[in-house]
Structure formats: C-alpha cells, structure tokens
Amino acid sequence: MIDKKYNKILTVVLIIVLVVIFGLLGFWGYETYKKYYQNKDIDTAVNDFENIVRNRTIKNDTQGSEPINFTAIGNDVDNSNAESGNKVVTYKGFTVLGTIEIPAIELKLPVLERATKSSLEASVGVLMGPGINKVGNTIIVGHNYRNGTFFSRNAELKNGDLIYLTDTAGARIKYTIYNVYNTSSEDTEYVTRDTAGKREISLSTCTDDSKYRLVVWAKED
DSSP: OHHHHHHHHHHHHHHHHHHHHHHHHHHHHHHHHHHHHHHHHHHHHHHHHHHHHHHHHHHHHHHOOOOOOOEEEESSEEOTTGGGTOOEEEBTTBOEEEEEEEGGGTEEEEEESOOOTTGGGTSEEEEESSOTTOSEEEEEEOOBOSSSSBTTTGGGOOTTOEEEEEETTOOEEEEEEEEEEEEETTOOGGGGOOOTTOEEEEEEEEOTTSSEEEEEEEEEO
16 A cells, blocks of 8 residues: 555656656757757848948948948848948848957847847847947947846956947947946946047946846947
C-alpha cells in the first residue's frame, strides 16, 4: 500500500519536472528564435541605411549634387521618389536617423527618430537633444532586456571605450566615453548639461532591477 502511494507521488513529481523542463526549453527556444530574427532585421536595416548613405556620397562626389533629403521609416527601400533624389529606408515604421556602433560590446544598431514604447521595442531611439552628430548633448535611450540586445550590455562599458555615430550625411563621428554611472529615474541633470559648444551623447537604459538608470556620457574626440 505504501509502495503504491510512493510510486504515485514519484509519478506526479516526475510529470511536474518534465513539464517544467519542456516549458523552459520552449521558452529558451522561443527567445533564441526571436533574438535571431530580431538581429537579422536589425542587420538589414543597418545595411540599407549604410548603402543609401554610401551611394549618395559617391553621387555627390562625382556629380557635385546637393545632399539627398534622406528619411528612413522601416526595413525596405522605397525608390518612389528616386527622381527627386529621395530614398526611404523603413524599419518597423520609424525614421532612422543614423547608426550607433560600440565595439567594446559588439553593438551596431539603427538609431530611430523617436523614443516611444513601440520604437524602443524595435531598436534604440533619440529622446532629446539636437540630433545625431549635432553640437550639444543628444540623448539616446534603449531597453536593457538582460539578453545581450540593445543596451543590455552597457554596464560593461568603461571610460575610454569608443562609440561611433553615423548620420544621414555619411559622417561617422567617434565619441569617447568619459563617465559611466547609475542614477535615479527622476534624475535629468545629465540631459541639460553644458557641452561648451562640443558634440556629446548620453546613453540611458534601466538597470537590472529597473529602479535606477545607467547613464553613459561620451564626447567627440
């Protein structure tokens, strides 16, 4: 009698363990699948942006034409305005202002024009400031999903690490990190800091417990 009861308990425990294992494997598989296709989409958006900027630069160098009025809104290139010199790259419905590269954490992403709930699920975005590679302090925000995507690895950054921003004019500017710190979510002092007429950027993301912000300051060399 005891053996039968014991066997039933073992069977129930085994079933629970198997359900948990398969659930974890399913979750891991889904996250891996989602991350793979997310990275693939991001790489496509970055390549589209770089190709358009490169082709425009070549055209300007050879023909002396005026800069193209470049806009970006998603994953595809729209050539409907090709005659007027406009080309549109789309990524998830948001305008791409440029790209950000951080070699120290193997990051390369399109920078989107807005920082909204939807846009930050697609990539990183500009929250405030004059814009990519403009004089002043431009704030770029991104999620910390703790899975290596977007700004998840910003905590690994340190003073002296480099950040590269490429804008729609094709300029690739190097910025050097000089301040990395945690602060409260209410702290906005870094947003309005004086850059003394220099180009600077601030990267902002949540910490692991989401109670604080991890902020990175970088300035043009």
